Amino acid sequence: MNWINIKKDFKANKVLYFMVLPVVLYFIVFSYVPMSGIIMAFEQYSPQKGIFGSTWIGVKNFVDFFNSYYCLRLIKNTFLLSFYDLIFGFPAPIIFALLMNEIRRKKVKKIVQTISYMPYFISITVIAGIIIDFCSSTGAITSIVAKFGGPSSNLLGIPELFRGIFIGTNIWQGVGFNSVIYMAALAGVDQELYEAAAQDGAGRWKQALHVTIPGISNTIIIMLILRLGHLMSVNFEKVILLYSPVTYSTADVISSFVYRKGLLEFNYGYSTAVGLFNSAMNFAILLLANRISKKISETSLF
Amino acid sequence: MQYRNTSSNRIFDFFNATIMILICVCSLFPIVHVIFASLSDPMKLTAHEGIILWPLGFTLKGYQLVFSNSNILIGYMNTIFYVVVGVILSTFLTILGGYVLSRKSLLWRNTIMFFITFTMFFNGGLIPFYMVVKNLHMTNTRFAIIIPTAISVFNLIIMRTSLMKIPESLEESAKIDGAGHFIIITKIVIPLAKSTIATIVLFYAVGIWNSWFNATIFLNDRNLFPLQVILKEILVQDDTSAVLNSVDAGNTDIYRSLVKYCTIVVATLPVLCFYPFVQKYFVSGVMIGSVKG
Numbered sequence: 001m002n003w004i005n006i007k008k009d010f011k012a013n014k015v016l017y018f019m020v021l022p023v024v025l026y027f028i029v030f031s032y033v034p035m036s037g038i039i040m041a042f043e044q045y046s047p048q049k050g051i052f053g054s055t056w057i058g059v060k061n062f063v064d065f066f067n068s069y070y071c072l073r074l075i076k077n078t079f080l081l082s083f084y085d086l087i088f089g090f091p092a093p094i095i096f097a098l099l100m101n102e103i104r105r106k107k108v109k110k111i112v113q114t115i116s117y118m119p120y121f122i123s124i125t126v127i128a129g130i131i132i133d134f135c136s137s138t139g140a141i142t143s144i145v146a147k148f149g150g151p152s153s154n155l156l157g158i159p160e161l162f163r164g165i166f167i168g169t170n171i172w173q174g175v176g177f178n179s180v181i182y183m184a185a186l187a188g189v190d191q192e193l194y195e196a197a198a199q200d201g202a203g204r205w206k207q208a209l210h211v212t213i214p215g216i217s218n219t220i221i222i223m224l225i226l227r228l229g230h231l232m233s234v235n236f237e238k239v240i241l242l243y244s245p246v247t248y249s250t251a252d253v254i255s256s257f258v259y260r261k262g263l264l265e266f267n268y269g270y271s272t273a274v275g276l277f278n279s280a281m282n283f284a285i286l287l288l289a290n291r292i293s294k295k296i297s298e299t300s301l302f
Numbered sequence: 303m304q305y306r307n308t309s310s311n312r313i314f315d316f317f318n319a320t321i322m323i324l325i326c327v328c329s330l331f332p333i334v335h336v337i338f339a340s341l342s343d344p345m346k347l348t349a350h351e352g353i354i355l356w357p358l359g360f361t362l363k364g365y366q367l368v369f370s371n372s373n374i375l376i377g378y379m380n381t382i383f384y385v386v387v388g389v390i391l392s393t394f395l396t397i398l399g400g401y402v403l404s405r406k407s408l409l410w411r412n413t414i415m416f417f418i419t420f421t422m423f424f425n426g427g428l429i430p431f432y433m434v435v436k437n438l439h440m441t442n443t444r445f446a447i448i449i450p451t452a453i454s455v456f457n458l459i460i461m462r463t464s465l466m467k468i469p470e471s472l473e474e475s476a477k478i479d480g481a482g483h484f485i486i487i488t489k490i491v492i493p494l495a496k497s498t499i500a501t502i503v504l505f506y507a508v509g510i511w512n513s514w515f516n517a518t519i520f521l522n523d524r525n526l527f528p529l530q531v532i533l534k535e536i537l538v539q540d541d542t543s544a545v546l547n548s549v550d551a552g553n554t555d556i557y558r559s560l561v562k563y564c565t566i567v568v569a570t571l572p573v574l575c576f577y578p579f580v581q582k583y584f585v586s587g588v589m590i591g592s593v594k595g
Contacts, residue, residue: 009409015483016402017410023399023453024414030434030450031421037430096325099318108322113585114578115326118333121573123512125530126566129537130332133562140335143352172328180585204311229423237515241538255428262429263519275427283424 041276045269054269061273070252078253078278081239082231085167090227092175094220097182098212102204116176128241131169132156156242159250166242166251170235181223182216189215221293229286232278254278333574340364340563344556347563364564367557374565377529381511384528388448388510393503395453397495400461401487406470415462422455435520446520447513447528454509457502464498465491500583511573529569536565 010017041061043054065071096116103109119127134141135155146152155161193211202210236255243251254274262271335354339347343359350358368374402408403415425431431450440446468491476486492499514530521527535541542558 006409009407013405013408016405016408019398019483020402020414023395023402023458024417026395026453027418027421029438030431031425034426034430034434035424037426037433040430040433099321102314102318103322112322112326114581115329117577117581118574119329121508121512121577122570123514123530123533123573125512125514125533125537126570129533129562129566130336132538133559134332134335138351140332140353175325176329183585203308204314240515241534258428263432268429268433272427272429275429279424279427286423 038272038276040269041273043269045272047266047268057269061270062277064270065274065277070257073249074252074254074257077250078232078234078255081163081166081234081253084163085170085234086227086231088167089170089174090224092171093178094182094216096175097179097186098208100179100183101186101212113176116179118176119173120177122173124237124241127169127173128238131165131242135165156244157246159247162243162247162251166238170238182219185216185219186212217297221297225286225289225293228289229282231285232281336563336566340560340567342560344560347559348556361560364557364560365568367561368564368568373524373527373532374529374568376525377527377532380525380527381529384444384447385507385510388452389503389506391448392452392454392457392506392510393499396457396461396502396506397487397492397499399453399458400465401483401491403458403462404465404468406466418455418458432519441520442522442526444526447510447517447526451509451513451516454505457505461495461498461502464495468494497583500580504577504580504583508573508577533565533569537562 037051039051040054042056042058043051044057044060045051045054049055100109100112103112122130133139136142137152137154139155142152142155145155151158151161155165189212193215194207197207197211233255234253236253236259239251239253239256240259243256255278258271258275258278261267261274265271331353338357339354341357341360341362341364342350342354343361344364346358399418403411405411435441435446435450440449472490472494473486476490481489512530514528514534517526517528517531518534521531542554542561
């Protein structure tokens with residue numbers, strides 16, 4: 001890349017660069033400028049003094065966080081919630097797509113798809129409202145659970161049940177829509193491979209094992225890496241809507257903590273520090289997952 | 303896939319059918335419960351425990367309360383405004399960005415792409431983001447809802463991937479005929495990428511329609527609240543005072559549950575009725591975008 005080429009390219013593509021300027025500007029302002037706000041994590045930030053006037057306290061915010069009573073609990077909750085969501089929530093759409101792929105009547109397939117996509121389009125506030133209602137002491141889910149010998153009080157007030165409710169409803173809402181990308185991948189598997197396998201005497205199960213799953217393995221791996229990149233963020237909007245001080249012991253995650261400390265208690269410096277820790281963890285896990293994937297398969301995100 | 307009508311295949315089909323039916327029932331029953339509950343008599347509703355599979359009595363009083371309430375109407379108007387303006391802005395920027403970043407002759411193409419994609423994996427956090435919006439004096443204005451979330455990297459990637467599939471020969475022959483970029487975009491690119499654009503529009507529309515968090519942290523003026531924030535008050539914070547202000551004090555408790563159900567239906571039914579029509583678009587859109595995501 002030498003200077004003459006750059007000049008030539010700019011001359012030829014001036015219009016294009018101007019066209020993309022607003023887009024680049026958007027990312028600079030709303031993604032990269034906030035990154036520079038990370039400085040607040042190292043300061044005793046006070047709104048009156050601003051970013052450049054607040055006292056520099058180095059890593060004190062981080063030390064305070066790691067020494068605090070709830071640090072371990074937050075990390076544990078964040079990790080467990082994400083981990084269970086991964087174990088149960090990640091395979092569900094894949095299995096659903098595989099099963100749907102076996103439906104031979106096109107009309108039936110279409111109907112199942114339409115119905116299963118529906119919950120995805122319901123907004124999270126409404127979903128939270130439905131969950132709160134169904135898990136209340138007179139709610140639909142509570143009465144079913146009580147019949148099987150479970151508790152009959154407000155289910156969202158029981159810390160042990162929070163993860164189950166959270167992940168169960170995640171699956172309910174997402175299994176249909178998230179299966180779309182796997183359906184797309186399944187459509188891309190070469191039909192001839194199936195024919196060849198059938199010729200060799202492979203039944204349905206063996207065909208699925210040796211043709212279908214390897215055929216969509218690339219998609220699965222990419223989706224998994226993307227998912228791991230958000231491992232520590234969890235779906236914090238949903239957490240905030242469903243948790244309460246009673247369930248903080250299992251429900252409070254790092255992102256909800258950042259929200260409370262920062263925007264509700266105005267402890268900007270501390271909250272930014274914790275948020276930075278969260279983002280850094282996410283990024284580190286993403287890089288790790290990508291590297292492992294590169295070594296094991298040939299697929300990777302970058 | 304090859305299919306042979308063996309007994310093991312038939313058994314599998316039977317199990318598959320059962321699972322599918324189960325999934326459909328599970329997907330539908332909460333919605334059915336809510337719809338029937340919204341039509342039920344409030345006294346019977348409050349007394350009832352458990353699932354509702356048919357209306358308990360019949361009344362439209364709940365809907366009457368919801369529709370006559372100005373907060374919900376204002377919320378609706380605001381959301382429609384945010385969706386229309388937001389979708390237009392977002393789609394415009396995404397098409398622009400997708401077009402430029404799909405031109406293979408652009409020298410800085412990959413650099414810019416990396417620059418943008420990186421933001422998917424690392425960001426400055428909630429507080430710095432909030433400070434940026436605040437310092438731009440957007441807080442408590444409509445801009446705070448439309449602009450900070452204008453472009454989704456995911457949608458941009460989908461757009462770019464599908465535009466890269468348009469054969470270069472079309473662009474070149476148009477250039478030979480003297481067409482500038484503007485004409486290429488409007489006359490060639492947009493007509494060819496129609497289904498991807500429809501997908502993007504749908505994703506943005508649903509995203510803006512359902513968003514509530516940014517509105518919660520950036521807005522104080524009730525007249526600017528989108529529908530979801532009003533819903534959050536009513537459904538999550540259990541604050542039905544806004545809706546029940548026309549009911550006299552003795553009766554508010556009875557109507558509380560009913561009004562919640564009616565609000566859910568009023569807020570969600572439009573989306574649920576609308577989306578089957580655009581279902582085919584996003585299925586094909588995801589297929590296009592998934593080839594190299």
